[in-house]
Amino acid sequence: MNQLFVIDKSSPLPIYYQIEESIKRQIEEGELHPHDVLPSEREYAELLEISRMTVRQAINNLVNAGYLYRQKGRGTYVAEKKLEQQLLGLTSFTEEMKARGMMPSSKLLSLELIPANEKIANQLHVTTNTLIYEIIRIRLADNMPMALETAYMSADLLKGLTAEILNHSIYQYVEKHIGLKIGYAKQSFESTIASEVEMASLSIAKHSPILLIQRTTYLEDGRPLEFVKSSYRADRYTFTCTINRH
Amino acid sequence: MNQLFVIDKSSPLPIYYQIEESIKRQIEEGELHPHDVLPSEREYAELLEISRMTVRQAINNLVNAGYLYRQKGRGTYVAEKKLEQQLLGLTSFTEEMKARGMMPSSKLLSLELIPANEKIANQLHVTTNTLIYEIIRIRLADNMPMALETAYMSADLLKGLTAEILNHSIYQYVEKHIGLKIGYAKQSFESTIASEVEMASLSIAKHSPILLIQRTTYLEDGRPLEFVKSSYRADRYTFTCTINRH
DNA sequence: ACCTTTAATTGGTATAGACAACTATAAATA
DNA sequence: TATTTATAGTTGTCTATACCAATTAAAGGT
Numbered sequence A, B: 001m002n003q004l005f006v007i008d009k010s011s012p013l014p015i016y017y018q019i020e021e022s023i024k025r026q027i028e029e030g031e032l033h034p035h036d037v038l039p040s041e042r043e044y045a046e047l048l049e050i051s052r053m054t055v056r057q058a059i060n061n062l063v064n065a066g067y068l069y070r071q072k073g074r075g076t077y078v079a080e081k082k083l084e085q086q087l088l089g090l091t092s093f094t095e096e097m098k099a100r101g102m103m104p105s106s107k108l109l110s111l112e113l114i115p116a117n118e119k120i121a122n123q124l125h126v127t128t129n130t131l132i133y134e135i136i137r138i139r140l141a142d143n144m145p146m147a148l149e150t151a152y153m154s155a156d157l158l159k160g161l162t163a164e165i166l167n168h169s170i171y172q173y174v175e176k177h178i179g180l181k182i183g184y185a186k187q188s189f190e191s192t193i194a195s196e197v198e199m200a201s202l203s204i205a206k207h208s209p210i211l212l213i214q215r216t217t218y219l220e221d222g223r224p225l226e227f228v229k230s231s232y233r234a235d236r237y238t239f240t241c242t243i244n245r246h
Numbered sequence C: 001a002c003c004t005t006t007a008a009t010t011g012g013t014a015t016a017g018a019c020a021a022c023t024a025t026a027a028a029t030a
Numbered sequence D: 001t002a003t004t005t006a007t008a009g010t011t012g013t014c015t016a017t018a019c020c021a022a023t024t025a026a027a028g029g030t
Helices: A015-028 A041-048 A052-064 A083-087 A093-099 A118-124 A170-178 A196-202 B015-028 B041-048 B052-064 B083-087 B093-099 B118-124 B170-178 B196-202
Strands: A068-071 A075-078 A104-115 A131-141 A144-154 A182-193 A209-219 A224-233 A239-244 B068-071 B075-078 B104-115 B131-141 B144-154 B182-193 B209-219 B224-233 B239-244
Touching: A015 A052, A041 A052, A052 A068, A093 A104, A093 A144, A093 A170, A118 A144, A118 A224, A144 A196, A170 A182, A182 B182, A196 A224, A209 B209, A239 B239, B015 B052, B041 B052, B052 B068, B093 B104, B093 B144, B093 B170, B118 B144, B118 B224, B144 B196, B170 B182, B196 B224
Parallel strands: none
Antiparallel strands: A068 A075, A104 A131, A131 A144, A144 A224, A182 A209, A182 B209, A182 B239, A209 A224, A209 B182, A239 B182, B068 B075, B104 B131, B131 B144, B144 B224, B182 B209, B209 B224
């Protein structure tokens, strides 16, 4: 029989959340292995002296997050590890490089308020000529140039943007200081050959391959936050992500 | 006041599912617009004569799927459209090209059972030298070569794979005929220059850029199904996807 | 006109129970 | 022995209710 965990009913943390964290911990510490069967929902309810629906809320969340899977009439099982992907999700350059153990930095080439042209206005769901931020930067990891990046951000959502703020993670700034919730991003990938500007900025040779990534980031409520066009040095950068079916 | 829909309590379809479909339909047909507030959970429950918890189950699913967002103390709102991304998700080449209105086809270069080398064995979570399928194909859209693709699939999961099956969507075959559920894929993107083989197979010039995509597809329970390495013609192909925060 | 308090409304958490649909095992039957 | 039938255990769906926490709007007081 499995070791069980304890929950604290008087804690301000919701019970279902405590269960989630406990099961995740058991998986991560190897007390539960892939394809192990979990105690049934009724067992959890009885042993922890809580309602079965509360157990279901916790397990539902873990199933949605990919930690567990269910089979009707049989039981609930531990899914195989998602490797390091667990950490990723949608991340900014700053967050991503830190996760890879590198020190991210930026060289700001330009920070301006400009009127949106038609393409940008369309991406950010604003009317043409609305004032927006244009930010052009060279992105470095461990002081090596990795990408040339041009970002357009809604000035409505990001009032008083400064060069100082740009030195840190913009996603975390938006979430912690402005209090907006980032939801998802739509991203496109293509392969090109370095242009003159990219050759100079990234100090690479003629005909070098470039990974061109365009990303529009949306808040949880669906409003667009930024549109970013990044040219990555293909010799130093591989993009990885996880995509769910349905 | 909103038009309301009706549900059929005697239907074999779960009530929460009927609600989900009805709300999705209202959004898609323009009866509900982005940032519109929905009736409160208690209203839905009263008007449809069902329990509030059932309403919550439906709304939870729609929030997770990105159709709605909630604000405690205020209400539940319609999120902005995710554009065409809605259709995508994780798709096979066949499904993707159809969605883009093109006619997918393949030219099979090789279909063999081979012993897994260390890299492939690692990707598919099998032991070295386990027999696996190796499938090499040229992928075409509207009869134009788009990509050179090498796929490795677990022979355990896909018994009796034939060239005939490969002409259709392998994902749909796995889901409908074998009854396995595809869960997610881990994907990497890099930009390279065409090799001799790729130049010949895709009939492109020297120094042409190639978008190299490597994908490992997993079942819902976390078992790896296939590992695919695809070299796409960069002049004809841009990959797009949506990534969720957390 | 402005501020504070109160009440009403909303989503968030949790309970206790019921029946349905499905799976695996054990018992009964042919 | 082989097949069918019961039975117990599991997740899936749904009900009816209660209270909490955040927000908004109304009422009241200055």
